[in-house]
Amino acid sequence: MTPIWSYVDSYSSSVDEVSTSSVNRLLEVLSIPLFILYIVVLVLVFIGFTQITFHFNKKAQLQLDFLVDDDSLEPVTILRPLKGIDSNMLSCLESSFQQKYPLEKLEIIFCVQSAVDPAIPIVNTLIEKYSNVDAKLMIDQDQKSLDFFGSNPKVNNLHKGYKAAKYDILWVLDSNIYTDPHTLRRSIYTLQNNKNNGSSVPAWLRRDKTVKMVTHVPIVASNSKHRINWGSKLDEMFMSTSHAKFYVALNRIQPAPCINGKSNIYKRSDLDKSVELITRQRILKGDGLKHFAKYIGEDHMIAIAIFENVDGCAGMSRDVVLQPVSGQNSVKEYIQRRARWLRIRKYMVSAATFLEPTTESLLSGIIGSFSVNVLLKDKSSINWTWFICHMIAWFVIDAIQYEKLINVTNNNVSSVIVPRKFHLGQFARFWALREFLALPIWVISMCGTDIQWRGQPFKILPDLSAEPL
Structure with a gap:
């Protein structure tokens, strides 16, 4: 007679086999979308890297310069909002006066709200120095009640210049940004000729779109002389590697708007028309910008308005714009800055923000090496050989890209702003720290709800506007 425990053991073994089989099947099913996601990320990395390698260099910029006919260029108004003193502010603002653009087609408007803003003497010095340039400083007329259209101080400040601009094409440029003297020529050529990095196909996924915004x-x-400047070095690392790669790739493919507000060119008439379609109300000429004062991320919302309402897309002009950073910036400050903007993006582009960790080297490598092992080797574990090769390849791509962006900025930068140098050891140290911090920063930003912006807490409402707390 067979002992009862033999049946029990046999039954347990069968249950274990079924359970193991079910788990393996589930892992196989999950590995398919994970592997597809991994491939999509690698494709974006490849596109961003190759676009930067072949188009963001002095030779490619000169090729584009050769095509520009000064006589055909349309007139432009440069708008620069100011508040306080930024790093290398004189050189940054002066770069607008040094644009190689027909002077009879150029206007520069500096906007400040307070009549005692410390940036005013710098602007007056430049206007006096370049008296042949049509430039003016605009200050809020009522100093007891400064212009206020919503929570966004940049829009409140810019509105007067936006409305008073002599020309329809506007270049909205932050006060802490330095630009190459040929940036405007290449940008207007890009806008007028429906180009993107010189290509006649501005948006790979939306070929019905027309370039109605130029982004840089x-x-x-980091040119800080302080020893405690790891935060600014991390900012530099992030912007020149991860951000640049995906920013270029997404603006080449353009499934949706992907715009940073540091430097953008668009037509006031397009934006005003977009606002009329959004609000279904007739607006006065030059009042369209007011609509975006309720948003913290006005750059993203402006890009969406142009993308959705006037069939526009963004084009790149093979230009980078440089933000010099000095002073003391700690790692903690870097984490707070990144978490704040991730938290804003969480509300504005939720799906993309939730998936963002999968675009970082570490998590992407884990996803790829695990899904490859499950699908190809039938093993429920990480393929460490694949993971190591993935990390090495990602590091090499970032190092090459970082050096190329250093070279293009050094070729175009003012001698006043200290050119960057590429040191492999320093790059490796800050690259590794930035990569390891990426996921913890994302977790911090996802867990919080309040947004600290210029010392003021805000919450994001369902319509994506911001409300002070």
């Missing part, structure tokens, strides 16, 4: 890749350069 923002780069940070």
Whole structure:
């Protein structure tokens, strides 16, 4: 007679086999979308890297310069909002006066709200120095009640210049940004000829779109003399590697708007028309910008308005714009800055923000090496050989890209702003720290709800506007 425990053991073994089989099947099913996600990320990395390699260099910029006919260029108004003193502010603002653009087609408007703003003497010095340039400083007329259209101080400040601009094409440029003297020529050529990095196909996924906004890749350069400047070095690392790569790739493919507000060109008439379609109300000429004062991320909302309402898309002009950073910036400050903007993006582009960790080297490598092992080797574990090769390849790509962006900015930068140098050891140290911090920063930003912006707490409402707390 067979002992009862033999049946029990046999039954337990069968249950274990069924359970193991079910788990393996589930892992196989989950591995398919994970592997697809991994491939999509690698494709974006490849596109961003190759676009930067072949188009963001002095030779490619000169090729584009050769095509520009000064006589055909349309007139432009440069708008620069100011508040306080930024790093290398004189050089940054002066770069607008030094644009190689027909002077009879150029206007520069500096906007400040307070009549005692410390940036005013710098602006007056430049206007006096370049008296042949049509430039003016605009200050809020009522100093007891400064212009207020919503929570966004940049929009409140810019509105007067936006409305008073002599020309329809506007270049909205932050006060802490330095630009190459040929940036405007290449940008207007890009806008007028429906180009994107010189290509006649501006948006790979939306070929019905027309270039109605020109964006430039923002780069940070740390020129701090302080020993405690790891935060600014991390900013520099993030902007020149991860951000630049995906910013260029997404603006080449353009499934949706992907715009950073540091430096953008668009037509006032397009934005005003977009606002009329959004609000279904007739607006006065030059009042369209007011609509975006309720948003913290006005750059993203402006891009969406142009993308959705006037069939526009963004084009790149093979230009980077440089933000010099000095002073003391700690790692903690870097984490707070990144978490704040991730938290804003969580509300504005939720799906993309939730998936963002999968675009970082570490998590992407884990996803790829695990899904490959399950699908190809039938093993429920990480393929460490694949993971190591993945990390090495990602590091090499970032190092090459970082050096190329250094070279293009050094070729175009003012001698006043200290050119960057590429040191492999320093790059490796800050690259590794940034990669390891990426996921913890994302977790911090996802867990919080309040947004600290310029010392004021805000919450994001369902319509994506911001409300002070």
